Ligand SMILES: Nc1ncnc2c1ncn2[C@@H]1O[C@H](COP(=O)(O)OP(=O)(O)OP(=O)(O)O)[C@@H](O)[C@H]1O
Ligand SMILES: Nc1nc2c(c(=O)[nH]1)N=C(CO)CN2
């Protein structure tokens with residue numbers, strides 16, 4: 001999605017959630033400075049790492065994630081696909097001894113699992129926004145093979161491929177990497193969250209709060225936008 005079109009959605013998101021654009025821009029600047037210092041990936045670098053396939057599997061952190069991973073393990077040849085974990089989904093993949101090729105994260109998943117997957121070879125797409133400045137400062141220096149994103153205007157080392165939550169941004173990234181097919185696993189949307197999305201809940205699942213429910217509505221909207229507007233086949237294992 002080009003920035004002009006994205007900006008219309010972005011302004012609505014800022015308004016809907018009460019986020020400040022200046023806060024997003026401040027974190028973006030910090031992330032860009034960190035990546036300048038430590039080195040980072042360009043889109044072309046990442047493309048070279050995953051150009052073995054144009055078929056991608058995107059793993060979200062919804063209630064069907066574990067079942068979908070088990071189905072994929074038995075019915076698919078994992079080496080035929082570029083595996084992209086959205087943040088908390090990394091933990092479920094780690095439990096199943098799978099290292100994703102890419103993790104899209106705003107660094108609020110289980111950091112130990114993301115660090116482990118990164119050490120095992122997963123590339124990281126770190127998203128800076130107005131509410132994760134501390135996590136960006138604290139954890140970014142510990143990761144290798146990082147590409148940075150922002151939801152504001154891209155500048156310096158950062159990209160904006162479109163998308164809001166880790167899951168739908170992972171899809172926009174896949175499109176930017178030339179995906180022809182996206183298989184969605186654990187992308188339930190709706191209003192139920194899992195321990196992979198919310199590590200502190202007592203049970204395996206819980207009712208999403210209002211803000212999370214609204215985030216998932218945007219995730220679904222952008223998934224539909226990609227399906228309607230991009231030249232890519234989307235297969236959601238949930239439906
Ligand atoms: N029912 C669901 N619960 C949680 N995540 C889901 C669900 N369905 C789809 N997803 C996707 O899985 C992704 C990973 O979940 P996670 O909660 O770790 O992400 P997030 O974008 O950081 O959300 P938040 O800002 O609420 O922490 C989400 O970004 C979303 O796109
Ligand atoms: N400012 C801000 N931006 C975001 C946030 C958030 O909590 N605050 N959460 C996101 C992923 O769900 C994506 N973008």
Ligand SMILES: [Mg+2]
Nearest residue numbers: 087106108166
């Ligand atoms: Mg996250």
